[in-house]
Amino acid sequence: MAIQVTATALPEVKLVEPRVFGDTRGFFYESFNARDFAEHLGRDVVFVQDNHSRSAKGVLRGLHYQIEHAQGKLVRVIEGEVFDVAVDIRKSSMNFGKWVGMILSAENHRQLWVPPGFAHGFVVLSQSAQFLYKTTDYWFPEHERSIVWNDPDIGIDWPIDFEPMLAAKDMAGSRLVHAECFA
Template sequence: MNVIESRIDGVKLLHPRVFEDERGFFLETYTKESYQQILNTELNFVQDNHSRSYKHVLRGLHFQTSRPQGKLVRVVRGKVFDVAIDIRPESPTFGQWEGVYLDEADKAQFWLPPGLAHGFVVLSDYADFEYKCTDYYDPAGEACLLWNDPDIGIEWPVESPLLSPKDAQGKLFKEIFR
């Protein structure tokens, strides 16, 4: 596996080995022992999620205050621009963001340790997005940063994304963390 370190502490882009031939392809998307070694952390995934979103839909920037989730994300169909924001006050990269393109052809995975906000925007006609979580979803602790917060300065590849009413009401970083 090829592992690329992010500028955000603990965030990694993973390129698993893919075995392809004229019949198709095969890859391992997760094995506990090897991923714990690669990510240098104990992993206990408790929930798998799958979402489908259409072109220019932006989901995020979501996080949980009471039960932070680590996420191992990947795109199985389509293409997205995926973003992680470090919201861990004690982190040397607090307030910084990292964005990567994930698509079905590349088959890369993006690891976000607990304590990050997360979001993505769909660039293809639609995208199927799968992710493993290290803790359960807790609606009472759900929170959202505003997708275009000028203090964060994410360089989204879409100017006018389609947002849910909840995501359109996201809070500014300085309202939550300063």
């Protein structure tokens, strides 16, 4: 088995841990295999876009989502370490407004599956981080939305002791109570 998939506290959000083969030369693992992914999640997921970002320590990106053309995201870190977060923003969900977060790093090789209907964000804990993610739909800037990272109604326990660096769109993010959400 190439991957181990574990449900998080939000059952639709999955921790994906690949089998890593390593020795003194380095390591190898399959970062994505459509057959294994479909087998473990019980459905076929088609990715249409790959994204790559590099951020300095203290950069916080998110909490992002697209209100139309909702994206599922398979995220991982290939350099450094981040605290990655998914928030359920489906009003019909019994977990509406709840969040899950975990450390993703180049060393632990963990990936997180964030399905459509969830807002997503991360903060960089190392000197820098390179973050890769596959998406199930294209980026449509006119449909992109942002929920403020420190919304007290969500109460994310970010493992930071500093004021994060934010993009203008993230500083202007909505509180969940005012955000456009999924049905």
